[in-house]
Amino acid sequence: MGCAPSIHVSHSGVIYCRDSEESNSPHQTTTISQGTATLHGLFVKTDAADSIPSVLAYQSRQPPPSAAPRRKERRESGGASARSRTPHCCSVEAETQTSSSSVKQASTTEIQVGPMRLTQYPIQVLLIFAKEDNQSNGFWWACDRAGYRCNIAWTPESALECFLDKHQEIIVIDHRNSRYFDAEDICRSIRAVEPSEHTVILAVVPRISADQEETSVLPLLDAGFDRQFMENSSVTACYNELVQIEHGEVRSQFKLRACNAVFTALDHCQEAVEITSEDHVIQYVNPAFEQMMGYCKGELIGKELTELPKSDKNCADLLDNINTFIKKGKEWQGVYHARRKSGDSIQQHVKITPVIGQGGKIRHFVSLKRLHCTNENNKQVYKSHHEEKYTGDNSQSESNSYKCKNRRKDSVDVKSITSQSSDAPSLQTRRYSSMARIHSMTIEAPITKVINIINAAQENSPITVAEALDRVLEILRTTELYSPQLGTKDEDPHTSDLVGGLMTDGLRRLSGNEYVFSKNVNLSHSHLPVPNTINDVPPCIAQLLDNEETWDFNIFELEAVTNKRPLVYLGLKVFARFGVSEFLNCSEVTLRAWLQVIEANYHSSNSYHNSTHAADVLHATAFFLGKERVKGSLDHLDEVAALIAATIHDVDHPGRTNSFLCNAGSELAVLYNDTAVLESHHTALAFQLTTKDSKCNIFKNIDRNRYRTLRQAIIDMVLATEMTKHFEHVNKFVNSINKPMAPEETSPHSEGSDTECTANIKNFPDNQTLIKRMMIKCADVANPCRPLELCIEWAGRISEEYFAQTDEEKRQGLPVVMPVFDRNTCSIPKSQISFIDYFITDMFDAWDAFAHLPVLMQHLANNYKHWKTLDDLKCKSLRLPSENNN
Numbered sequence: 001m002g003c004a005p006s007i008h009v010s011h012s013g014v015i016y017c018r019d020s021e022e023s024n025s026p027h028q029t030t031t032i033s034q035g036t037a038t039l040h041g042l043f044v045k046t047d048a049a050d051s052i053p054s055v056l057a058y059q060s061r062q063p064p065p066s067a068a069p070r071r072k073e074r075r076e077s078g079g080a081s082a083r084s085r086t087p088h089c090c091s092v093e094a095e096t097q098t099s100s101s102s103v104k105q106a107s108t109t110e111i112q113v114g115p116m117r118l119t120q121y122p123i124q125v126l127l128i129f130a131k132e133d134n135q136s137n138g139f140w141w142a143c144d145r146a147g148y149r150c151n152i153a154w155t156p157e158s159a160l161e162c163f164l165d166k167h168q169e170i171i172v173i174d175h176r177n178s179r180y181f182d183a184e185d186i187c188r189s190i191r192a193v194e195p196s197e198h199t200v201i202l203a204v205v206p207r208i209s210a211d212q213e214e215t216s217v218l219p220l221l222d223a224g225f226d227r228q229f230m231e232n233s234s235v236t237a238c239y240n241e242l243v244q245i246e247h248g249e250v251r252s253q254f255k256l257r258a259c260n261a262v263f264t265a266l267d268h269c270q271e272a273v274e275i276t277s278e279d280h281v282i283q284y285v286n287p288a289f290e291q292m293m294g295y296c297k298g299e300l301i302g303k304e305l306t307e308l309p310k311s312d313k314n315c316a317d318l319l320d321n322i323n324t325f326i327k328k329g330k331e332w333q334g335v336y337h338a339r340r341k342s343g344d345s346i347q348q349h350v351k352i353t354p355v356i357g358q359g360g361k362i363r364h365f366v367s368l369k370r371l372h373c374t375n376e377n378n379k380q381v382y383k384s385h386h387e388e389k390y391t392g393d394n395s396q397s398e399s400n401s402y403k404c405k406n407r408r409k410d411s412v413d414v415k416s417i418t419s420q421s422s423d424a425p426s427l428q429t430r431r432y433s434s435m436a437r438i439h440s441m442t443i444e445a446p447i448t449k450v451i452n453i454i455n456a457a458q459e460n461s462p463i464t465v466a467e468a469l470d471r472v473l474e475i476l477r478t479t480e481l482y483s484p485q486l487g488t489k490d491e492d493p494h495t496s497d498l499v500g501g502l503m504t505d506g507l508r509r510l511s512g513n514e515y516v517f518s519k520n521v522n523l524s525h526s527h528l529p530v531p532n533t534i535n536d537v538p539p540c541i542a543q544l545l546d547n548e549e550t551w552d553f554n555i556f557e558l559e560a561v562t563n564k565r566p567l568v569y570l571g572l573k574v575f576a577r578f579g580v581s582e583f584l585n586c587s588e589v590t591l592r593a594w595l596q597v598i599e600a601n602y603h604s605s606n607s608y609h610n611s612t613h614a615a616d617v618l619h620a621t622a623f624f625l626g627k628e629r630v631k632g633s634l635d636h637l638d639e640v641a642a643l644i645a646a647t648i649h650d651v652d653h654p655g656r657t658n659s660f661l662c663n664a665g666s667e668l669a670v671l672y673n674d675t676a677v678l679e680s681h682h683t684a685l686a687f688q689l690t691t692k693d694s695k696c697n698i699f700k701n702i703d704r705n706r707y708r709t710l711r712q713a714i715i716d717m718v719l720a721t722e723m724t725k726h727f728e729h730v731n732k733f734v735n736s737i738n739k740p741m742a743p744e745e746t747s748p749h750s751e752g753s754d755t756e757c758t759a760n761i762k763n764f765p766d767n768q769t770l771i772k773r774m775m776i777k778c779a780d781v782a783n784p785c786r787p788l789e790l791c792i793e794w795a796g797r798i799s800e801e802y803f804a805q806t807d808e809e810k811r812q813g814l815p816v817v818m819p820v821f822d823r824n825t826c827s828i829p830k831s832q833i834s835f836i837d838y839f840i841t842d843m844f845d846a847w848d849a850f851a852h853l854p855v856l857m858q859h860l861a862n863n864y865k866h867w868k869t870l871d872d873l874k875c876k877s878l879r880l881p882s883e884n885n886n
Contacts, residue, residue, distance in 0.1 A: 099443040099630060112583065113255045116175070120254055123246055124168040127152040128159045134233035139172055145385035146246075157188045160193075165592055167195045169250050170242065175203040176231060177221075185221040193222035198253040200226045200245050207231040272348075273368040278362050280305040292348075292371065294341035311337035311345040322352065328361060329354050338369075340479030343455045369642075537569060545573045550785050551623055551855050566615040567573070567599040568592065571647060574622045584641050585701040593696035597689050601652050607651035607804070616794075620779035627851045633771055634763040641713035642772055647720045647780060648686035653678060656805050658722075661815040663809075679722045683715045688712040713772065720773035721780050725838060733774045736767055736848050741850070773852070778847045784836050784863050785844060785856040791863045792878045799828050828878055831872035836864055 036342075109120040125148045129136040136152065143150035151166060153159035165170065175183035182205060190196050208214060220228055226249060227240050238321045266273050268332045272289035276282050282300045290296055300308075325332045336350045348369045357363025385855065453475055458466045537545075544558050548570060558566040572592060575581065581591050602611035623643050625629050634642075654661070662674045672680045691697055699707050720729055759768045785793035802821035809816045820826055840860065848857050 037301060049120075066351065111251065111254065113258050118254065118258055118260055120251075123170060123242075123250060124166055125150045125172065125242065126159065126163055126166065126168040127169045127172050128156075128183075128186060129174040130177070131155065135174070135176075135231060138233040138235050138238040139242070141235045142242055145235065145239050145241055148242065156181050156189065159186060160189055163190055163199075164193065164195070167199070169253070170200060170245055171199060171201045172229075173201065173203055173225075174198045175228075176206045179206065184219075187224040196224075198257050200249040200253065202226065202241070202245065203228045204231060205229070208866065215817060224780060263618070274367040274369065276365045276367070280365070283364070289369070292340075292346075292369065292836065293338070299341075309339040309343075311339045313337040313345055313347075316804060326352050326354050326365060327362070329356065399656050432463070447476060524748075537572070541569050545569065548573055548619060549577075549623070549626065553618060553619055553788065555612060555616045556790070556793060557777045564604050564611065565599055567597040567611040567618070569648065570615045571595040572620060574618060577644060578625065578639055578643060579636070580640050580643060583636055584698050586698045588699055590696060590700075594690060594698045595647070597693075597696045598651055598686065599649055599683065601689060602650070605657060606655040607652060608794070608799040609650050609655055609801065614648075614650055616651060616782075618646040618778045619778070620782045621776060624775050624779065627853070630771065630775065630851050635712060638768060638772060641710050641718060642775060644710075645714045645717035645776055645865060648714070649682055649721055649776065650678075651682050651689075653682070655801050656808075658818060660805055660809065660814070663814050663817070664812070676719055676722045676724075681717050683718045686710070696719065704805065713769075716769060717772050717776045720777055723839075726777070726843075729770070729773050729777060729844060730843050733770045733850075736770055737761070737774075738849050739847055773849055774843075774850075781840065781843075782856070784832065784840050786863075787859060788863055788866060791866075792860070795828055795832050796878050799826065827871065827874075827876050829867045829875060832867045833864070833871055836860070836867070 003792045021540055108122070113122055123146070125139070125143050127136055127139050127150065129152065131154070140152065141152060147800070148170075151162050151168065153162050162168075163482055173183045173186055187203070190201065191197070201224060203220050205220075205228050207230055217225075217228055227245075229238075232238070240443045266284075267288045269286060270288055272292045274285040274289055275284040276280065281302065281304050285293075285295075285297055285300050308671060318336070322332050322334075322336075331351065331353050333351045334349075336348050337345055339345050348371060353366045353368075354362045355366060356366040444871075451473060454469050454476075458469050538561075540561050541558070544554075547553050555566060555570075558570060562569055572588075572595065575591060576588075579590055584591075591747065599611045599614075602609075602614060604610050625634070625639050625642060631639075658669075658677045661677050662670045664745060666677075668676050668681050671677075689696070694700060699710070702710070761771065783791055783798075785791075786794065799821065802818055803823040803826070806816055806818065806821050807823070820831065844853075844856065844860060847853065
């Protein structure tokens, strides 16, 4: 050294010598320890090993030969007191200066764990070596290259002290020679402290010769090591090892450490949380779960759910249903009865979420449970257990309970209806009660989502808003969401009986009588004559059919001239106009044979539900299909399906309602489980008749996919004629078709809006389905919209059929579904008014808004006026007295 150096002595006895002239040069710094010193490069080592500080401050290191051209010696960082905090522990961070004089900074890394985004700071490494050698230097410079913060300790005591201070992610322990310390003992002592749970410990083992057999790693693993490193002083080898550890074990452990935050959240969560394995073995419960169930964690963890006591209040198959549901990876939510440790049964609102893990399989089930208070016992159970844990002023809780009771008193609840003496549940518990009706649904329906949104909105709503939403939930809980409730103006017996007869599938059966069809269905076609050609139509019939495209077409004249076979002739004309044969790729002969078979299976003995009614519905459907907006909204397949559905929609109708068949215990009612009995029978029989004989099978030449699509469309339309779903279909049509169209029609730039509207409808098959349903429904009950003379005829026919049903109900001792339809007392005008008011007006207003049907609406207004006049005159006949005289 040139000039006299300046000497600095730290309180630990370590002497730092700095050249006075070049004090700013970091590589001129030397470290001298007590005892006889020898210079090793720029690092001073001593001959007295026992006098070396236990954790050396690597303030100046000679880089390995391979790194010499690129690096300078370490620069002194911090004061002497920082470097030698105690005589036994002196830690230094591995910060180096590159040849470009910029200090290397280790960057942070962002790691994603599920929805959490974590920040990983630079890795810290602790080297534990008995003495400095090429191996310790190799790891030191490897840490420097990787940007890790590095500490080195020489003794077991200082190593443990340094780890407790820094909590390093990686520890490298020299296991090559037991002369100075026992590496396995050091590892065990570190593993004994809690912070080591997420630390990776690496053992440096001696290199083995070619003739030696490699030893087992089990002793190392038993001692607490995670992996071993075969002695290799190459900086690159050490660097590769450390980087692999970082991207493997360290990253994994880092993610696991984040679980502490998650478990802390769970421990403070007010909902009871239970986590089980895929085999339903309990793996975790939070304090809220312990509090609710009365168990402690030690009594639950490791047990199967089947080992815990079960409540006998659940449905017998509830557990099987839940298990079947969640095993498919779907979330289950509902009400469940559980048994506490004390034996009390409590009702819970449970949400079970499957968690997909390794291999794409379900590995865990997470259950969230809240107390579902629907009776006073549950409240008392929860309250008493809550008071076991917490004591304090009860006046506030009683006051809250009182306020809750007062503000719930006007809200309708199932319990309040059945037991007026019970207290109404609180807003919070009512919120869960509103989900009780839908807890077992296997598919989340739109109404479920609506209720969930309302429940969420109630959480932070004012009391008045929460009460209003509760009333909304009460309405949504009912099954008849689309059926209007009869008000005071509709409480006349005609409306009630008519609605009751058409909107229900029947009452409880009161007698042992069974209804048998008056006409047995004949599926044989051998009695049918060989079809004539399509052009072979008598002139009188052809002349009538020339007018079939107009709304005022008289179907009764066609009935008379065809000897009650109007369906075949009208069907041939209409089907030819819409190219049905071409679409189905069937001959006209086959089509005529099919029409004959279908018409033969309508009951001519019925006054109303006969083939004339089917022909009338077919005519109305064809008329609607000719309207521009309807035509533009549907495809050719939809048109063919609509015409076929209209033709078959009442085939083999027995002249009795669904309610009658259900009450009578008919074979059809049993077959179709009292649900849409006639409508299901019409479609099933029609397809049986069609496919039984190739002579009349109009579907035999179309491909399977087209047939399936056509079949489903036909079935859907016929089932839509069932009156129990009347208001559902109308409301869906209004909300999905009418309301979206309204802004377009009122827009000043509405030119071409029809084209845009129909194009939008064609893009959504669900909307096409709604149009087809509405079309056949309107065609089926279009009688009040026909010219007055036709309307009167239809009213007389349907009344006669209802009279006959009432006669038979009385004769067989069955419940009388529509008592007002007694032929001795019934007012036909009043029944027609009720039918128009309740079913017709709103439906045809909606249909007219879409299809533009002014002629129908004019007839409807005239006919309604006619019935009102008769009703005002207290007439039971169908015509005015003056008209009868004429």
